[in-house]
Amino acid sequence: xxxxxxxxxxxxxxxLIGALGLLIRRNALxxxxxxxxxxxxxxxTLISAGRALNxxxxxxxxxxxxxxxAAEVVxxxxxxxxxxxxxxxxxxxxLSELKG
Amino acid sequence: xxxxxxxxLMGIGALAGAVTVVIARNPIYxxxxxxxxxxxxxxxxxAQLAHLVAAVQIIVYAGAVLTLFLFVIMLxxxxxxxxxxxTLPYQRWIVVALAVVIVGFAAGVTLFGNFDxxxxxxxxxxxxxxxxxxxVAEPLFTDWVLAFEATALLLTIAxxxxxxxxxxxxxxx
Numbered sequence: 478x479x480x481x482x483x484x485x486x487x488x489x490x491x492x493l494i495g496a497l498g499l500l501i502r503r504n505a506l507x508x509x510x511x512x513x514x515x516x517x518x519x520x521x522t523l524i525s526a527g528r529a530l531n532x533x534x535x536x537x538x539x540x541x542x543x544x545x546x547a548a549e550v551v552x553x554x555x556x557x558x559x560x561x562x563x564x565x566x567x568x569x570x571x572l573s574e575l576k577g
Numbered sequence: 578x579x580x581x582x583x584x585x586l587m588g589i590g591a592l593a594g595a596v597t598v599v600i601a602r603n604p605i606y607x608x609x610x611x612x613x614x615x616x617x618x619x620x621x622x623x624a625q626l627a628h629l630v631a632a633v634q635i636i637v638y639a640g641a642v643l644t645l646f647l648f649v650i651m652l653x654x655x656x657x658x659x660x661x662x663x664t665l666p667y668q669r670w671i672v673v674a675l676a677v678v679i680v681g682f683a684a685g686v687t688l689f690g691n692f693d694x695x696x697x698x699x700x701x702x703x704x705x706x707x708x709x710x711x712x713v714a715e716p717l718f719t720d721w722v723l724a725f726e727a728t729a730l731l732l733t734i735a736x737x738x739x740x741x742x743x744x745x746x747x748x749x750x
Contacts, residue, residue, distance in 0.1 A: 482688075533707070533715075
């Protein structure tokens with residue numbers, strides 16, 4: 478059995494890369510993918526911790542996170558498409574629709 | 578031993594996919610990198626006996642979510658080049674500082690972590706039934722049934738919201 482700490486380290490690296498991408502990239506779609514990366518990193522820690530503690534609730538929590546992530550992707554992509562129809566751009570730097 | 582082999586192989590795959598997501602210029606390549614990460618993480622779930630979660634990961638993420646991403650990429654088009662000049666001052670340095678903090682924290686927990694504070698297991702499962710549909714469904718439909726109903730409501734609202742956004746028209750002036 479691999480020590481849970483190694484899984485935590487891998488998840489931390491994945492989360493870090495996702496956070497980095499979220500800060501660096503300007504394409505709304507790629508930023509969304511980076512959020513998915515970070516969610517997956519957190520799921521991995523929950524599975525590892527659940528196994529280390531021999532507790533099934535870790536997997537139940539991951540199940541809920543998957544559901545919420547799916548809902549988030551549906552609404553987020555719909556918003557990106559709606560914005561694209563208004564502005565013909567997916568870059569978050571060019572968005573100022575709410576400016577008064 | 579088999580798990581250590583899987584961990585190294587799939588860990589490298591997950592990290593390579595994640596790096597591809599961030600550095601690829603074409604969003605399609607980012608999506609394919611994300612697919613690699615998702616599948617690698619699913620294998621790591623199986624290695625940790627979370628069989629149901631691994632199956633759901635492949636069906637929901639690699640199946641539905643990634644297909645949705647690819648559809649939107651094709652809808653929006655990928656020809657427009659992204660401006661990568663940094664306009665916010667000090668942002669790159671803040672990223673580096675954050676990276677050092679997070680990596681230092683993860684390494685510190687891994688190397689010097691004291692796991693004595695971790696409470697004892699609340700539900701003890703034999704290895705053979707850990708992660709099966711029955712094992713996950715039992716707490717899902719007893720302890721967490723309210724949260725389960727709430728997710729049903731959430732999915733309905735999300736679907737209705739997506740349809741409403743798709744039918745959105747700018748009001749004629």
